[in-house]
Amino acid sequence: VALLAWPCAALAGEPCGCGCCHVTYRPPSMQQHGVELMCSASDLCPDQCLAGDMNTMAASTDKGVLESSRYCMMDCIPRSKKVSDGCAELTQDQAGQLMTASGNGKDPAELATPVAPELGREMPAENPPASPAEAEEAAQAADTQAFQEAAAAAAVAATEPPVPGIQQQNIERGALVADAAGKRSVAAGLSAQAAQANVDSAASVVNSTYSMRRALLDAKSANFAKAKVQAAAVQAEIFARSAAETNKRAQAEIEELLAVPERAAEAVAAEAEEMFLRDAAKWDRLKTEGDAAIAAVMGTPPPARTWAGEQAAKPYAEAAQRAQAARLALEAQSSQLADLAQQLRQSASKVLAQSKAAASAGKEQLAEKLQIRMADYMQEAEDAQAASDNDADAAGKMQGAEEAYAKQAATAAERASVISRLYWLPPAVPGGDLSAAAAAVLAPAPAPAAAASFLARAITRR
Numbered sequence: 001v002a003l004l005a006w007p008c009a010a011l012a013g014e015p016c017g018c019g020c021c022h023v024t025y026r027p028p029s030m031q032q033h034g035v036e037l038m039c040s041a042s043d044l045c046p047d048q049c050l051a052g053d054m055n056t057m058a059a060s061t062d063k064g065v066l067e068s069s070r071y072c073m074m075d076c077i078p079r080s081k082k083v084s085d086g087c088a089e090l091t092q093d094q095a096g097q098l099m100t101a102s103g104n105g106k107d108p109a110e111l112a113t114p115v116a117p118e119l120g121r122e123m124p125a126e127n128p129p130a131s132p133a134e135a136e137e138a139a140q141a142a143d144t145q146a147f148q149e150a151a152a153a154a155a156v157a158a159t160e161p162p163v164p165g166i167q168q169q170n171i172e173r174g175a176l177v178a179d180a181a182g183k184r185s186v187a188a189g190l191s192a193q194a195a196q197a198n199v200d201s202a203a204s205v206v207n208s209t210y211s212m213r214r215a216l217l218d219a220k221s222a223n224f225a226k227a228k229v230q231a232a233a234v235q236a237e238i239f240a241r242s243a244a245e246t247n248k249r250a251q252a253e254i255e256e257l258l259a260v261p262e263r264a265a266e267a268v269a270a271e272a273e274e275m276f277l278r279d280a281a282k283w284d285r286l287k288t289e290g291d292a293a294i295a296a297v298m299g300t301p302p303p304a305r306t307w308a309g310e311q312a313a314k315p316y317a318e319a320a321q322r323a324q325a326a327r328l329a330l331e332a333q334s335s336q337l338a339d340l341a342q343q344l345r346q347s348a349s350k351v352l353a354q355s356k357a358a359a360s361a362g363k364e365q366l367a368e369k370l371q372i373r374m375a376d377y378m379q380e381a382e383d384a385q386a387a388s389d390n391d392a393d394a395a396g397k398m399q400g401a402e403e404a405y406a407k408q409a410a411t412a413a414e415r416a417s418v419i420s421r422l423y424w425l426p427p428a429v430p431g432g433d434l435s436a437a438a439a440a441v442l443a444p445a446p447a448p449a450a451a452a453s454f455l456a457r458a459i460t461r462r
Contacts, residue, residue, distance in 0.1 A: 016049035021072035064231035309417030316409030327398035334391035344381035
């Protein structure tokens with residue numbers, strides 16, 4: 001039965017896969033980005049399949065059940081540009097590119113979207129931001145240089161004779177130098193702060209990117225787990241429904257098997273009654289024809305059987321009845337076995353068709369098991385037919401014995417009747433002449449016991 005079948009495997013319990021998909025042309029309305037090919041479901045694909053925990057782009061499913069045509073289009077890509085060639089599953093990177101916020105995914109043709117041209121790289125700044133340590137060193141070097149320049153200017157001013165107006169210029173020049181040195185120190189500090197800010201910003205970007213990727217992976221894992229649970233629930237529901245249907249069929253078969261003997265007995269009784277009626281009609285017809293033939297030859301019908309004739313014919317008549325009952329039983333059993341052989345041959349034919357279907361689907365082990373079952377059915381059918389033929393032959397022999405016993409019963413009855421009439425006479429009628437009424441009252445009585453035993457011995461000697 002597993003076979004039950006494991007049987008429907010054309011059911012929604014098969015997992016989805018790109019192995020049954022093939023390459024076809026896209027309709028004009030679906031062609032985009034120059035892509036003309038797509039993956040479609042072939043005749044080998046079931047109508048529906050279970051997405052399970054697979055990397056499917058079609059998140060909107062009915063408890064994990066998905067149309068095979070939709071799966072082939074959204075989750076498979078052509079292996080080549082040749083029509084009718086095979087298809088392959090999307091890689092993890094390709095699935096990530098096609099994932100959308102709704103969970104239904106994009107058309108795989110989006111993978112062929114033209115890449116935007118790379119713009120020229122930004123020219124680096126004349127003095128790119130340095131690291132914090134380098135910025136601090138630059139600030140210290142700038143301070144040292146500023147102090148050295150100020151000291152040198154002071155030394156030059158001290159060696160030169162004071163010139164009216166010039167001294168005031170030197171003082172102003174030193175102040176300008178000191179002010180410039182201070183501004184350079186401030187600029188170096190600001191540069192160091194900017195470098196630290198760039199480092200902190202880059203670290204924040206890295207952390208944000210990692211968190212975002214981790215969140216996407218967790219969401220996809222949750223979707224896969226949810227799909228797997230839904231697929232398990234669907235499989236459990238399918239198994240429960242199959243078990244209930246199997247139990248229902250088993251109950252029906254048990255009731256049918258229990259009713260077989262009763263129906264068979266009714267059929268045998270009806271057939272036996274019909275045969276008895278036919279035989280009775282036949283016997284009446286033969287008796288009528290025989291009486292007519294005897295009347296035509298002898299003019300008067302033969303005398304009725306005597307008690308001795310009935311007793312002589314009784315053993316043969318009982319044997320004929322037993323032969324008839326055995327014949328009827330054998331004929332009924334032969335008919336029942338012939339019907340069983342026909343049913344077994346029909347079952348073998350069905351199992352052979354199932355075996356061919358399994359072999360066409362590539363299920364070799366199932367096909368072998370079905371072939372073995374078909375052979376068992378054929379062997380049982382041959383055995384049942386042989387037994388039916390044997391019972392039919394035995395029934396034919398019983399019919400011959402039945403006719404022989406009936407003929408012997410008729411012969412024995414006739415001979416015993418004749419002999420009994422020769423050895424037994426009615427007693428004398430007392431009183432002389434009797435009226436017709438008195439003669440009717442004093443009709444001959446059956447032979448006494450002594451005469452009956454004597455007649456029986458006479459019949460045995462003959």
